[in-house]
Amino acid sequence: NAGVTQTPKFQVLKTGQSMTLQCAQDMNHEYMSWYRQDPGMGLRLIHYSVGAGITDQGEVPNGYNVSRSTTEDFPLRLLSAAPSQTSVYFCASSPWQGFQETQYFGPGTRLLVL
Amino acid sequence: GEDVEQSLFLSVREGDSSVINCTYTDSSSTYLYWYKQEPGAGLQLLTYIFSNMDMKQDQRLTVLLNKKDKHLSLRIADTQTGDSAIYFCAESLMNSGGYQKVTFGIGTKLQVIP
Numbered sequence: 001n002a003g004v005t006q007t008p009k010f011q012v013l014k015t016g017q018s019m020t021l022q023c024a025q026d027m028n029h030e031y032m033s034w035y036r037q038d039p040g041m042g043l044r045l046i047h048y049s050v051g052a053g054i055t056d057q058g059e060v061p062n063g064y065n066v067s068r069s070t071t072e073d074f075p076l077r078l079l080s081a082a083p084s085q086t087s088v089y090f091c092a093s094s095p096w097q098g099f100q101e102t103q104y105f106g107p108g109t110r111l112l113v114l
Numbered sequence: 115g116e117d118v119e120q121s122l123f124l125s126v127r128e129g130d131s132s133v134i135n136c137t138y139t140d141s142s143s144t145y146l147y148w149y150k151q152e153p154g155a156g157l158q159l160l161t162y163i164f165s166n167m168d169m170k171q172d173q174r175l176t177v178l179l180n181k182k183d184k185h186l187s188l189r190i191a192d193t194q195t196g197d198s199a200i201y202f203c204a205e206s207l208m209n210s211g212g213y214q215k216v217t218f219g220i221g222t223k224l225q226v227i228p
Contacts, residue, residue: 004156035218040220041220042118042202042218042219042220042221043157043202043218044218045215045216058215090156090157092157103159103216104159105149105156105157105158106156107155107156108154108155108156
């Protein structure tokens with residue numbers, strides 16, 4: 001198993017550009033989530049999904065969209081990038097929303113918005 | 115609301131014990147976790163404790179939970195240079211939608227001096 005994979009590893013955007021951060025898992029996990037990590041603020045939940053076709057907002061959803069058309073993939077879309085979205089983005093998955101003790105994290109995507 | 119607090123930095127000598135502390139505010143937490151993040155990598159679950167337990171030991175790791183004071187600690191015995199990393203405390207809560215939500219602290223950077 002590859003676990004949780006994220007692409008790209010690094011990305012530089014200009015203000016106003018849009019892009020999609022990819023996340024995939026091959027463990028047949030139902031629960032997937034996106035976090036952003038900023039210095040001094042820990043990890044903050046952006047969006048999460050409890051299964052294909054079901055998504056919900058987390059703590060900081062503004063400026064981001066998600067969809068879950070398959071169990072494996074959970075892309076995060078930045079609609080119009082802003083410097084405040086400069087961050088490290090982590091995708092995570094777990095077998096079921098109740099079993100958070102087995103949450104697996106991807107390696108992260110480092111995003112710089114100029 | 116939920117809030118998880120931890121100190122920013124801890125420095126110990128190789129071979130000594132490290133104790134990383136965390137406080138949380140919501141007494142209805144179900145699980146409490148410790149994650150480890152090495153430079154440039156994602157988060158790795160180290161250990162977790164269910165909220166009705168007081169202590170959990172796993173090789174060099176000991177987790178202590180004081181529910182009365184809402185205090186969680188991670189003790190690493192015989193600390194090694196490979197333990198140098200950022201350690202995140204996190205709590206899991208059931209949100210209004212019936213799903214588990216994980217809230218992370220800002221992370222404690224552990225520096226191990228050879």
